[in-house]
Amino acid sequence: MNIESPGMPYNFSDLEPAMSRDTLVFHLLRHQRVCFDRMSAMLRGSELEAASLEEIIRVTERNPSQHALYRYAAEVWNHNMFWLSMRPGGGGAASGAVGEQIRARFGCYENFVRAFKDAANMHFGSGWLWLVWRAGSLEIVTTSNAGTPLVRGDTALLGLDLWEHAYYLDHQNRRGAYVSAFLEDLVNWEHANRTLAELGGAEGRAQRPRVTREVERVHA
Ligand code: FE
Numbered sequence: 001m002n003i004e005s006p007g008m009p010y011n012f013s014d015l016e017p018a019m020s021r022d023t024l025v026f027h028l029l030r031h032q033r034v035c036f037d038r039m040s041a042m043l044r045g046s047e048l049e050a051a052s053l054e055e056i057i058r059v060t061e062r063n064p065s066q067h068a069l070y071r072y073a074a075e076v077w078n079h080n081m082f083w084l085s086m087r088p089g090g091g092g093a094a095s096g097a098v099g100e101q102i103r104a105r106f107g108c109y110e111n112f113v114r115a116f117k118d119a120a121n122m123h124f125g126s127g128w129l130w131l132v133w134r135a136g137s138l139e140i141v142t143t144s145n146a147g148t149p150l151v152r153g154d155t156a157l158l159g160l161d162l163w164e165h166a167y168y169l170d171h172q173n174r175r176g177a178y179v180s181a182f183l184e185d186l187v188n189w190e191h192a193n194r195t196l197a198e199l200g201g202a203e204g205r206a207q208r209p210r211v212t213r214e215v216e217r218v219h220a
Contacts, residue, residue, distance in 0.1 A: 003053050006032050014088040018185035023169045032079040039072035061151045071146040078148050081159040084191045091185040096193040105138045120179045131158040157192040
């Protein structure tokens with residue numbers, strides 16, 4: 001298998017106080033790594049053993065008999081995107097080209113914040129909240145459970161985990177407080193801008209979050 005064990009591009013305590021060390025430890029080791037281990041076990045000896053994570057997701061999504069593998073692979077990919085969507089000292093209004101696109105699509109940053117929070121609050125149950133690039137414009141979309149924008153042809157600029165395990169230790173049931181902390185203190189607009197710049201108008205191109213290249217310290 002060519003897929004590296006997941007890591008984060010920062011230390012577990014680097015996002016405090018907006019996101020606690022405990023939350024990140026449990027999230028990486030008890031959730032994403034468990035998905036990775038189960039995916040690895042299912043891939044061993046299979047025809048997809050040498051495939052990339054993105055290929056595995058695209059192939060298994062089309063085949064209902066492979067949906068257990070699809071869910072684990074998609075959760076590994078989604079969490080890779082989530083780690084890159086945050087950074088120490090992040091948060092605040094969007095900068096650069098993404099900031100301009102937000103003004104073009106939503107009128108102003110405050111309208112975007114309202115729409116992003118509304119989408120998070122209206123999403124029922126577990127899933128993900130995404131800012132994606134679709135057909136030349138930004139869109140806010142949610143996916144349920146392990147659903148991923150990768151199979152919709154969208155390019156994810158930001159991903160936010162809406163499963164309770166992402167925020168329960170820090171905010172209990174208050175999803176809104178978690179989304180506010182993400183926007184005010186964590187969101188990594190540099191990553192969103194880099195992804196948009198790399199897209200270079202090539203919509204629908206296979207997207208690979210470059211977690212492994214950007215990881216400076218992988219935690220065991
Ligand atoms: Fe999660």
